[in-house]
Amino acid sequence: MWNYQKCNNNTFIQRLKRKKEDALEYVIEQYLSLVKGVVLKTLPYQKNYGLVEECINDVFLAVWNNADQFVGNEGDFQRWIAVIAKYKATDQLRRLIRNREDCADPLPTQLQESISTLEEEEEFLNYVSILKETDRNIFIMKYLLGFKNNEIAERLNLTTQAVENRLYRGKGKIGKNFLKEFNTI
Incomplete structure (x- = not known):
């Protein structure tokens, strides 16, 4: 100690x-x-x-x-x-x-899976970059760091319901942005 x-x-x-x-x-x-x-x-x-x-x-x-x-x-x-x-x-x-x-x-299967995960995480970070800082932090804590909603709420001084609402609304924003990008292709 x-x-x-x-x-x-x-x-x-x-x-x-x-x-x-x-x-x-x-x-x-x-x-x-x-x-x-x-x-x-x-x-x-x-x-x-x-x-x-x-x-x-x-x-x-x-x-x-x-x-x-x-x-x-x-x-x-x-x-x-x-x-x-x-x-x-x-x-x-x-x-x-x-x-x-x-x-x-050749790369072992587990390492190949890790590569895919890295690429997915980079894409995820690109999508959440459109969110406000608090919402982005919630998404990172939830989906990259594996925190539970109540843990996120405690660490960010929010209610669990507020975290769930922000996740729901954030998913909507990300979905709309994705569709907008998809339609411009």
């Missing part, structure tokens, strides 16, 4: 921006399970846990190096670090795919 004499829930963001090591230790202690979950969900093929650990370390290094760019509160920080984890894991998976394509060996 780390010694957080100066760092706590209210001060860790500012201390992290000032490059205080106790803040990084606090972030690792508080968010390791979230980061690990996102990375393992994105890199399901990994038999080599060393690559997963490397990716997790890259996430915390990116948080440390880019803390001064973060703007928001603790809830925003949680979403920010989850997105960083998702992108770092995606980058790691792409590197694996590139290295694998350089070899004559």
